[in-house]
Amino acid sequence: MYKHTLRVNGEYLAKAQAIPSNTNAVGNGGSIKAGSAMGAMEVIMAAADAVTLPAQTTITLQLEGSDDNASFTLMPVNHSVTTGSGSTKFAAGEELARLPIPSNAPKHVRCRIVTTKSGVSGTVDVFCDFLPR
Secondary structure, eight states: OTTOOOOOTTOOSEEEEEOOSSSEEEOTTOOEEOTTOTTOEEEEEEESSOEEEOTTOEEEEEEEEESSSSSOEEEEEEEEEEOOSSOEEEOTTOEEEEEEOOTTOOSEEEEEEEESSSOOBOEEEEEEEEOOO
C-alpha cells in the first residue's frame, strides 16, 4: 500500500480552495467527524492545480477541533513548509503537507491554511487518508 491513499469519495476539508495570501483561511469543506478514530487517519494537503509559493514563504496546514461543531479551537498539530531563496512550484496532485489526527481529537475536525507572504497562487485540496491497520 506504499504511496496509496485511501479516502472517502467526495469528502474534503477543502476542495479547490485558493491558497490565502499572507493570511489564513478555514477550509471550505467544513468539518468532518474524526473523534474516536484512534490515530487511524492523516490529513493531506495537495495541489488541486499548479501552486506557486514565492521565496521565503511558509505555508502551514493546521487542524482545529470542536465537540459541538460550532466553537473550534486550534489543535497542537500542524505541518509547515518554508520555501528557499527562489519560488517553489507544486504540480497538480503533488503533496504539500501531511499530518496525523491525534487519537484524542474532539468529535469534529476542520483545517486552516496559513501563509506568511503575499504573491502565492494556486488552489489546494485537503482530505483524509485512512491508514491501514
